[in-house]
Amino acid sequence: MIEAVGLTKRYGEKTAVHDLSFQVRPGTVTGFLGPNGSGKSTTMRMILGLDRPTAGHVTIGGAPYRKVPNAPRQVGALLDAKAVHGGRSARNHLLSLAQLSGIPARRVDEVLGVVGLQDVARKRSRGFSLGMGQRLGIAAALLGDPPVLLFDEPVNGLDPEGILWVRNLMKTLAAEGRTVFVSSHLMSEMALTADHLIVIGRGRLLSDMSVQEFISHNSADFARVRTPDTEPAQREKLTTVLTGAGGQVLPEPDGGLRVTGLPLPRVSDLAHEAGLRLWELSPHQASLEEAYMRMTQSAVDFRSTEDERSGLRPEEPEGSLPQRQAVPTPGAGQPGWYAPPPAPGRAPYGSAQGPGPRRRAPRSPAGPPAPQTPAGDPPAPADAPDPYAKQAAPPLPPGPAHRPDSEDPR
Numbered sequence: 543m544i545e546a547v548g549l550t551k552r553y554g555e556k557t558a559v560h561d562l563s564f565q566v567r568p569g570t571v572t573g574f575l576g577p578n579g580s581g582k583s584t585t586m587r588m589i590l591g592l593d594r595p596t597a598g599h600v601t602i603g604g605a606p607y608r609k610v611p612n613a614p615r616q617v618g619a620l621l622d623a624k625a626v627h628g629g630r631s632a633r634n635h636l637l638s639l640a641q642l643s644g645i646p647a648r649r650v651d652e653v654l655g656v657v658g659l660q661d662v663a664r665k666r667s668r669g670f671s672l673g674m675g676q677r678l679g680i681a682a683a684l685l686g687d688p689p690v691l692l693f694d695e696p697v698n699g700l701d702p703e704g705i706l707w708v709r710n711l712m713k714t715l716a717a718e719g720r721t722v723f724v725s726s727h728l729m730s731e732m733a734l735t736a737d738h739l740i741v742i743g744r745g746r747l748l749s750d751m752s753v754q755e756f757i758s759h760n761s762a763d764f765a766r767v768r769t770p771d772t773e774p775a776q777r778e779k780l781t782t783v784l785t786g787a788g789g790q791v792l793p794e795p796d797g798g799l800r801v802t803g804l805p806l807p808r809v810s811d812l813a814h815e816a817g818l819r820l821w822e823l824s825p826h827q828a829s830l831e832e833a834y835m836r837m838t839q840s841a842v843d844f845r846s847t848e849d850e851r852s853g854l855r856p857e858e859p860e861g862s863l864p865q866r867q868a869v870p871t872p873g874a875g876q877p878g879w880y881a882p883p884p885a886p887g888r889a890p891y892g893s894a895q896g897p898g899p900r901r902r903a904p905r906s907p908a909g910p911p912a913p914q915t916p917a918g919d920p921p922a923p924a925d926a927p928d929p930y931a932k933q934a935a936p937p938l939p940p941g942p943a944h945r946p947d948s949e950d951p952r
């Protein structure tokens with residue numbers, strides 16, 4: 543198990559990670575979600591002893607990484623797939639890592655097969671595509687057959703087949719009882735891969751719960767209702783009626799209205815009583831992606847500036863508010879009908895203001911994949927190279943054979 547307690551990292555004025563406490567348990571895939579710059583890599587680096595916390599601590603199996611006995615066999619990590627000597631072949635890269643940790647050469651060939659790089663094993667990694675580099679990084683993480691695995695954005699650069707393969711690999715590793723901690727900025731990907739989610743924004747913990755809980759907490763129901771397009775006054779009247787009855791109303795781009803806080807039959811009755819005709823009244827559920835964006839929107843470091851040039855922005859529907867306004871969430875967290883995450887960039891009627899674009903502090907390159915000596919810190923005590931105990935490779939799903947023809951001309 544990985545346990546962080548009050549974990550904090552400051553770089554000068556910048557607080558990259560703020561008072562983070564969480565546990566990552568064995569036997570499950572734990573997704574580590576957050577927008578760009580939210581502190582995921584910094585947290586992973588601290589877990590791996592590559593960065594020293596300013597405050598708090600983090601342990602793996604009860605000990606800080608640098609005190610974990612035989613760490614390369616206990617903890618595998620993919621932090622930066624590009625942290626590879628480009629002049630070395632994939633096989634030689636893995637062989638050198640294996641030799642440092644007393645892992646036999648045959649394990650190198652096993653993991654090359656697992657990640658589907660066996661056909662390009664003797665090619666120099668300099669010519670590898672992003673996806674091939676990710677596979678090589680994953681092979682390095684698996685090398686010591688460790689019970690604890692960390693992957694920082696492992697699906698970056700992978701094609702759909704590769705993404706599916708990584709997803710299944712993570713699940714298989716967790717099903718074998720391993721602790722699997724995988725970062726991503728994609729909610730949609732984590733919803734399919736992870737059992738548990740830890741969400742951070744600006745270095746702070748925003749959510750720590752199972753995927754099931756996250757779905758039931760955040761996928762609120764709402765109704766879509768539409769009056770005849772030919773009669774805009776009806777839309778305005780319906781908005782007034784629904785708001786007056788305690789509903790929250792958001793304009794939709796197609797001229798419809800998104801209604802929360804009122805059950806479907808009540809919306810129908812209110813429209814009928816007001817003498818309004820409806821062209822549509824339908825039940826919906828907000829997507830997880832929307833919920834995640836709403837949760838993290840005030841913690842996003844990088845946001846596009848608006849481009850006001852005519853023709854580059856779609857017309858706002860009549861009656862809607864300008865984009866990028868604050869999105870309060872009335873009733874959020876209550877059971878039943880409550881405000882769902884508004885469509886990104888939209889706000890309920892009556893709300894105002896919003897965060898502007900923000901700048902990011904310069905960052906240093908991420909660290910190399912474990913097993914490696916922590917960068918910038920005193921080296922960890924050398925692990926005694928003990929005999930490689932396992933005779934058989936772990937029963938991992940086979941990686942799809944890689945097609946070298948379009949990837950590496952050598």
Ligand SMILES: Nc1ncnc2c1ncn2[C@@H]1O[C@H](COP(=O)(O)OP(=O)(O)OP(=O)(O)O)[C@@H](O)[C@H]1O
Pocket residue numbers: 553556557558576577578579580581582583584585727902903904905906
């Ligand atoms: N060595 C450093 N010096 C100064 N600031 C840093 C350093 N490393 C990270 N930061 C800052 O800390 C914040 C968190 O960065 P981090 O790389 O951990 O985020 P992240 O969630 O992994 O982002 P991404 O998804 O873009 O990789 C950022 O604002 C970043 O600029």
